[in-house]
Amino acid sequence: MDIKRFPEKMGDLPIDFSNPKRTLISGLFQETAKVGGQPRKFLTYIPEGLDYCQPCLVAAIPSGEKPEEYLEASGLKAFAEDKKLFLHLATSETAWNADGSDADYLNAIYVAIQARDFYITMQDNIYLCGIGDGSFAAHQAARRMASEWSGLMTFGDLNGDLNTEHTALRGESDQGEVELKVMGMAAQLPVWMSMTAKNADNTAAVDFWKEQNHVVGAPLSGEGADEIWMPTPVRVLSEVNEEQIAQVRLAVREDPFTKEQMEAAWSYIGLARRHRGPGKKQLRYFKEPIACGAEKKTMEVDGMTRTWYEYVPKSCTPDQKWPLVVVFHGRGGTAETFFDLSCVSTVAEERHFIAVVPEAGVYQQKPNGLRNVLLWCGIYQDTPVDDVKFIRELVADVESRHSVDKSRVYAMGQSSGGMMSDLLAYTAGDIFAAVAPWSALRCPSKMYREWPACEQHVPTMMIYGDQDFLTAGHGEDPVLPFCLSDELRATLMEKLETYHLDPANVETWKTEPITWYAFPDKQGVPMVVIGRVDNMVHANYPEESWISYDQFLSQFHRSEDGTLYYRGRPVNESDV
Structure with missing residues (x-):
């Protein structure tokens, strides 16, 4: 041979848009x-x-x-x-x-x-x-x-x-x-x-x-x-x-x-x-999605076949409505690998919600290099990939086929998927009641188009590792009791300002290996929560899926008239 x-x-090799993650060479x-x-x-x-x-x-x-x-x-x-x-x-x-x-x-x-x-x-x-x-x-x-x-x-x-x-x-x-x-x-x-x-x-x-x-x-x-x-x-x-x-x-x-x-x-x-x-x-x-009971779904968006795995526990019967959680993989990952990595199907089974794990669009990571690295909100031939459009169409498709509680739709994900989760908090608050990005927040420098800000204030919980060179900062922050990289800090401070949260008003506690920092509004609602994990690099682990859903996402829902609720009581967003 x-x-x-x-x-x-x-970068000169053609991409098969019917399967964007196919390896471009063989032999x-x-x-x-x-x-x-x-x-x-x-x-x-x-x-x-x-x-x-x-x-x-x-x-x-x-x-x-x-x-x-x-x-x-x-x-x-x-x-x-x-x-x-x-x-x-x-x-x-x-x-x-x-x-x-x-x-x-x-x-x-x-x-x-x-x-x-x-x-x-x-x-x-x-x-x-x-x-x-x-x-x-x-x-x-x-x-x-x-x-x-x-x-x-x-x-x-x-x-x-x-x-x-x-x-x-x-x-x-x-x-x-x-x-x-x-x-x-x-x-x-x-x-x-x-x-x-x-x-x-x-x-x-x-x-x-x-x-x-x-x-x-x-x-x-x-x-x-x-x-x-x-x-x-x-x-x-x-x-x-x-x-x-x-x-x-x-x-x-x-x-x-x-x-x-x-x-x-x-x-x-x-x-x-x-x-x-x-x-x-x-x-x-390894939790192989199909073997675990998930279904592989596809749709075409802007000429590209988009893929996701859909997990519907048997307990989520059509006689009542169930929460929907959309889970986003990191750069270079796939829906299959993140279905396994996040263990979200296990959480969905125990907590009775529908889980969807979609696959990102393409991106050229290096000059002359691969141009079909999977990355959320990437770019192809100078044209940004509209992953927000894809997710809107995906959620609409799932809602058309399953009994989804539209007041309890959530997003979580890691790295590039964390950025995507937080972007949806920024621009799609009409759909998502709360988000939980891991190892990331929205980073405008890593996105290739601008997005309009939504009117809703979407509660956000971010978990990151203290040894993560991409998210953790160095030294002491002049205002915050933890240290983030410059761009993540800028995004966080923008979020605190938009939600009218006081950076100095921080509630802190520890559940090993995570130190928590919550920024409550005037009603005491934790609109922004940061969790710093001891001895962790740029990663996520299955317990984050449990923590994100049990301790944060499930605490919020948004009614049809747009009112945000925390633990069943309305949040006055004008005071946020």
Whole structure:
């Protein structure tokens, strides 16, 4: 199979507006990852017609193999096409090293494939695979960055003992063993090992991962594995955001790398996702929208097919009206990934509301780069994408088919989706009773047209991480008891002025890990609330969906005559 070069001008490639998130290129391409400041090659195979944000599999293939030939002969190419994966081949002309340098190479590939220069990936679904003598390097890499990879599968015997500490594994590099222990707990990782025999090195690796994943009891067997070690079922620690799902599965086979073994391994490993949140990344099973009971819907707006997932709990029967919550993904995300990431279907099921997760329009993020990065209120060929129009038409469509309580329509979302949520508070108060943006507020510099301000004052709750370089400011604010980036601060101060709220009148409390700051009106109604999350970067986590709905959105509704209500009592907006 021929190795291609990436196009110099990705912006010249045509977009398929029937599927705006389709990857614009396909085939086998050469890339580089920086290891110790030096470039090292790897290959990326992109199946034809692949959508963005599909899972990535980084495979350390046996040393000495020509990767373009091995890709087809091994069945990896067919596997990537069947499972709809981005496949990244790590290679070594000589034997894979056990000194840790090749582990650094594999972890550098993890970093490199998120550049968004030629295709779009997520941090959530990147998996590691080792074949033959590449297996030990894969174990080393996973051990160093267990809180980053979503799963590990290896097919071959190990040539060293992971319990023997190498210099590079002692936390002396920024990807050292310290990554495994955050907030006093080792990071769990789903592991599948296929080997020829349970020799000392293989057994030592199994024992390491069993300890890492807190397994208990005797092993089970089945689904292609001879031993399945289950994590402890005792919920000692909070699992609001993370599930104890990391098993260690072991198969002893004369030929450890076969199509059947790959299929069996992926059927388990591919279930996990690694999501960002407070502290370390959090492991959960993937919530595929259709499998969870959602419906995929589309409509054409201004020549572009727009997509969303619609989740209607069975409890939301047509004999009464139900709240509607519209949930917006961040830049480069998709409706599918954010349905999973936000866990909004779980909240909808428990709180009895209709949830809609739409997909953004397109945007060219870099000069000559991809021009179909999904971004809310982006621009294409100098023409702004009217995502507000899309959302208005989407809400009208949902209301025409379901029994929606029009007084209780809400918006929430993260990053670019947070900006979109707050933009709707600014310009679509006739529809939305309250909004909860995460990691963002409306940023005029990042939008490509002006929007008219609505007459309504829409209550707003913004949650952000104190380690978020995009939203958190530095130092102390001269007025506010927290610090935001300049543009977010300007938007917040404009909102406080518009709503006639006193910046010095702040109610503060703490519910770990969030410190809250509420700006009440003269009636004591919290029209603007800010939540600062300890030890969190630019991220969101499922508990934010619960917090946003239970503690804020559901407290408000707007009657047909336009009156805003807080906890059932009218808000005098002239006093706001």
